[in-house]
Structures are given as C-alpha cells and as structure tokens.
Amino acid sequence: MTTNIYSTDLPDATHDSYGSNFSNEGVIHYQPGTHPVEKSNMPIHGDLYEHLSQLDALDVDELVRLLADGADETVKSQPLTLGGFFEGLAQLATMGVVEVTDIVESMHREIMLRPIGRFNENHLKNWHGGVTGRVYGLVRHVMLLVGNNLSSGLRLYKNVATQTSSQPLPVSLKKLVNVFNGVMGDHLVNNNNSLAIPMALYDKEGIPQREELSGRIIILCHGLCLSYLSWHPQQYNSLGQAISRSQPEATVLYLDYNTGRRISRSGRKLSKLLQDLVDNNPNISQIDLVGHSMGGLVARSALFYAKQDRLDWMKRVGNLITLGSPHHGAVLERIGFLVQDIISKVPFASSLAHLGDMRSAGIIDLRHGSIRDADWQSLEGRNVVPQDFRHPARLPSGIKTYFVASALIETHYDSKVTNLLGDSLVSVASALGEDDGEHNLFVPEGHKAIFYGVNHMGLIHSRRVREQVVAWLLDNGKSDYASRDRIHSYPCSLGLVAEES
Structure with missing residues (x-):
C-alpha cells in the first residue's frame, strides 16, 4: 500500500603552480649577446634561441614575486565585492590560458613523439629542455607574469578607490561567481583567487x-x-x-x-x-x-x-x-568519468582527457556521493575511490x-x-x-x-x-x-x- 498525493496547485589536491610543467633542468643557459650554435646551422630557430637567451638573463620569478608582493595569502572571509570580482576574473582568465597551454602542449608532445616510438618517460623528460618545450614554458611564464600584474594593479585600485571597490556584487554577477565556484572552486582556493566563495x-x-x-x-x-x-x-x-x-x-x-x-x-x-x-x-x-x-x-x-x-x-x-x-x-558525473577514461586510452586524443581534470573536486565527489575524507585522501591526484571501496x-x-x-x-x-x-x-x-x-x-x-x-x-x-x-x-x-x-x-x-x- 502506498500513500498517493495529487496536487491541484501548479505553480584540494590540485597543482598549486601552473608553471610546474616548465623545468630548467637540463637547460643550457646562454649569456646575452652570445650564441653557442652557428646561425647558419639553425636557420629556423636562430632568432628564437636569441630571444630565449634574453629571457634567461631575466629573473622572471623575482619579477613575479615583486608584482605579487603584498597579496593576501588566504581567501577573504568577507562577501565578494565588485572590485574583488574583477581582480579574481583577471587571474581566472590567466589560469584558463595556462590550462589550455598545458593541454595543447600535451597533445603536441604526443603527436610528435608517439609515431616515432619515443613517447616514453626518458623522451618526455628531455622534452622540457628542448626548443618546443621551452617555448611552451615561455608562454606560461609570460601569462603568469601578466596575470599577477593585472591582479596587483586591481588590488592597488581597490586600496585607493575604496568607495568603488566596496560596492556589493550585483545578483547577476553573483550567479556567475557561483558557476565558477562549482566548476573550479578548488582551483580558486588553491590559487588564492578572490572569486572563491567563503562559507x-x-x-x-x-x-x-x-x-x-x-x-x-x-x-x-x-x-x-x-x-x-x-x-x-x-x-x-x-x-x-x-x-x-x-x-x-x-x-x-x-x-x-x-x-x-x-x-x-x-x-x-x-x-x-x-x-x-x-x-x-x-x-x-x-x-x-x-x-x-x-x-x-x-x-x-x-x-x-x-x-x-x-x-x-x-x-x-x-x-x-x-x-x-x-x-x-x-549518473551524470559517472558518465563524464567514463567518457574521460575512454578518451585517455585513445592515441592522439588522450591529452583531451586533461580537460576532465579541470572540473572541480566537488563534482568528482558526486560520482559516488563521497562525504568522507577517507574516500579521496589517500589517492594521488584528483580522484575518489571506486564505488565498491x-x-x-x-x-x-x-x-x-x-x-x-x-x-x-x-x-x-x-x-x-x-x-x-x-x-x-x-x-x-x-x-x-x-x-x-x-x-x-x-x-x-x-x-x-x-x-x-x-x-x-x-x-x-x-x-x-x-x-x-x-x-x-x-x-x-x-x-x-x-x-x-x-x-x-x-x-x-x-x-x-x-x-x-
């Protein structure tokens, strides 16, 4: 027997540094104005090497540190303001570029190395020291540099124009921030982004x-x-x-x-x-x-x-x-995980599986309804234990x-x-x-x-x-x-x- 009612009333274990894939290990450093290889031997990449040598003479990390000096190290506990929204959005845009750069580089690396049988650990390590790997690293460093510069400028703007930056966030933008947090909220926290919503x-x-x-x-x-x-x-x-x-x-x-x-x-x-x-x-x-x-x-x-x-x-x-x-x-998260797993096993398309890693840890937890730390704490990367465990x-x-x-x-x-x-x-x-x-x-x-x-x-x-x-x-x-x-x-x-x- 059932009760029937009829109604008549209808009415954080993420990558903390996006530059971590760029390594100086095994990279030869050149002094500005010198070149170890004859230009005639490198007709295509000669100018590129010259620009890279100039980049090595700059302390990029120091520039980034100076630009970010004075930044808050913890996510603010106060409600998000209009100024904070634009600051976080600038950083978020940069994060998106770096994420896409990682995915494109991963696909590029696989397409170049797999057909010649060099898609293995040794050649992947050497990739970062090569010209192509250094170009991708340059893109990451520049984007992070620009992103931190934008964030610092907006942070300075907030401190000076208090009456503007203290304006409450409009409801329409609040809805957008909610979506950002749902899709990549753990990334926002790990990158100290002001868009991260406090409880x-x-x-x-x-x-x-x-x-x-x-x-x-x-x-x-x-x-x-x-x-x-x-x-x-x-x-x-x-x-x-x-x-x-x-x-x-x-x-x-x-x-x-x-x-x-x-x-x-x-x-x-x-x-x-x-x-x-x-x-x-x-x-x-x-x-x-x-x-x-x-x-x-x-x-x-x-x-x-x-x-x-x-x-x-x-x-x-x-x-x-x-x-x-x-x-x-x-069901939807389980299907998404299954599709990602299938794509990761397809040659030349496996790099697209990294797109799935961009979704938030909260979404991943919905796969099996995990509400305990024990369901993910012992795992590497962004995952949860299988359903039976x-x-x-x-x-x-x-x-x-x-x-x-x-x-x-x-x-x-x-x-x-x-x-x-x-x-x-x-x-x-x-x-x-x-x-x-x-x-x-x-x-x-x-x-x-x-x-x-x-x-x-x-x-x-x-x-x-x-x-x-x-x-x-x-x-x-x-x-x-x-x-x-x-x-x-x-x-x-x-x-x-x-x-x-």
Whole structure:
C-alpha cells in the first residue's frame, strides 16, 4: 500500500603552480649577446634561441614575486565585492590560458613523439629542455607574469578607490561567481583567487548572520553551482518564506559555500560553523537542516564529523531533509568519468582527457556521493575511490531524516529506466539513500517521498515539495511517519509538470 498525493496547485589536491610543467633542468643557459650554435646551422630557430637567451638573463620569478608582493595569502572571509570580482576574473582568465597551454602542449608532445616510438618517460623528460618545450614554458611564464600584474594593479585600485571597490556584487554577477565556484572552486582556493566563495550564513535579506539567535533555527543548504539566492529568500512562494509563515517563531537561515571544494571539506567547515553558532548563541534550542542536491551531502558530512568529533551542536539537530541529493552518486558525473577514461586510452586524443581534470573536486565527489575524507585522501591526484571501496557514512541516531526524490515522468511507473533517469541528474534510488549492504542509509519508508513530473531544479520551487517539507518540519517528529508507507505525489494536470511552481 502506498500513500498517493495529487496536487491541484501548479505553480584540494590540485597543482598549486601552473608553471610546474616548465623545468630548467637540463637547460643550457646562454649569456646575452652570445650564441653557442652557428646561425647558419639553425636557420629556423636562430632568432628564437636569441630571444630565449634574453629571457634567461631575466629573473622572471623575482619579477613575479615583486608584482605579487603584498597579496593576501588566504581567501577573504568577507562577501565578494565588485572590485574583488574583477581582480579574481583577471587571474581566472590567466589560469584558463595556462590550462589550455598545458593541454595543447600535451597533445603536441604526443603527436610528435608517439609515431616515432619515443613517447616514453626518458623522451618526455628531455622534452622540457628542448626548443618546443621551452617555448611552451615561455608562454606560461609570460601569462603568469601578466596575470599577477593585472591582479596587483586591481588590488592597488581597490586600496585607493575604496568607495568603488566596496560596492556589493550585483545578483547577476553573483550567479556567475557561483558557476565558477562549482566548476573550479578548488582551483580558486588553491590559487588564492578572490572569486572563491567563503562559507557563511545569511538571513532572508541577504545580510550575513550576526544578530543574536534563540529558539529553533532552520538552515537551507543549496546545491552545485548555486548560492543562497537560489532559494529566492524574499519571494512569497519560496520554501524559506513558507517555513517562516508556518513557524513564525523559528529563524530561517541560508548557507552559502564554495560548491567546487571537496564535499568532506565543506562538511567539516559547516560543522565548525554550526559549533561556533551554538557557542555564540547558547539559547538556540533546535537546528534543522534542509539540503538540495549537494547541499544534502554537505549537511550529512557535517553531521558525520560532528559525531566523530563529539561536537555539541549535533545534539540540537532535530530534522534532516534532503531534496534530490545523490547519496550514492550522480549518473551524470559517472558518465563524464567514463567518457574521460575512454578518451585517455585513445592515441592522439588522450591529452583531451586533461580537460576532465579541470572540473572541480566537488563534482568528482558526486560520482559516488563521497562525504568522507577517507574516500579521496589517500589517492594521488584528483580522484575518489571506486564505488565498491567507499567508506560508509551512516546517519546519526536520534535525528529524524527525510529523503525526497523526483522523477521526470508524470505518473507512477516502476521500472529500471525510470529509476535510473530519476530527475535527469540523480536516480530515484540514490536520492532515497537505497543501496546494497553497508551503504544503505535505512531511512524508514514513511520518511521517503517521490514527486513525479518534477525535475532536479524544480525540487527547489515545486509547490508540492514545499508543502511536504513544511509539513515535516511543522510536525517535528510528533507523528509516527516511520509506520506509514512511502509517499507518491502526482501532478493533477500533466501539461505543466515540467515547470511546476
């Protein structure tokens, strides 16, 4: 027996230095004005060698150090300003050029060496000392030099024109920054880029939380490439506003964080943030966590590390609700990894696989829904352990947990295809925490709900989902949902289900 609801309301382990591929090892240094090879013997590369010899006479590293002198060594904890946006964008553009240079050089090297049987370790080492390798190295050094120069100039501009650089970032640019963080957020952190979003809590007005808090606190955690603004906190029909209307004595807060970082790092950060919140506001009586997509995994990770570290804030958590969270991985990331693996084995195209390494560690963690450091910490490079070797992360006892999944189809149809397709990004089983053996999260059937005709992003705005979340929070564990059947919710009209609001 199932419960059917019909609705009539439709509405960081990255490369820290991009110049690391350029090595002076084995390179012959020439004095300016001299040339060890007769120009007639090198008709093509003679002028190039002369320019390279002049480059060797310059201390590029020293120039870069002087230009970057006075730069902040840590990512700012304050909200991003307009000046900081342009500073970070300048550095980001340079990073992109260097990344592309690495990929082009890798392809060039493979095309030149593989056909003659020299695509091996010895010849790859000698590549950097040759003319072609030094040209690519020159491009990297120049771009890094220019990039640091631009960043330093903008940093000076910020210090002088305070009234301009202190302007808040417009919402449209904030959305762009969210995408940057989702795609390459760990790169931004490792390169001390001002575009890296610091973790913080905001109120519905978009103001960082600093006021004294008491009573019940409900925190909404956004998903990949999104921000606290994705919940539309000031709109009347948003989830946050609906919660506030149903429970006016409760305080709704919105988490903002860098979705490109490792999920476990964000989980640890959130755990510390909530402990500080409780320490500074001892009158907080209850904390509820509601997470969409990756936000649900970050909330689970925070609970996992709070339990491991025996932090006090976890004792006040009453409810955990996740909306379309890939507890056992997202299909899209698995497909992306498979394609990258196939490309890496194709001669002359394997260098394109490096493009996949540019995606953030947060996206890589979505492959199997990894929320623990142990799933990636012992590995080299940017990866996670295979699915069968994941470390279990069970839900803490004493917390009421509710999982929401959605399916693109409008009516109940139990098939493997429906389950796999899910909401277009996350399968139904993954969103409901269902898996074999030790990875099954064992949430009671009555604490699970499937919403048909709703896509992944629609989970944030769907009226049916909103009403169910409000009902669970309002009930606050008083009813025995565990003894009930799984909830199946269908749209009344099938014509507008994809854009339900």
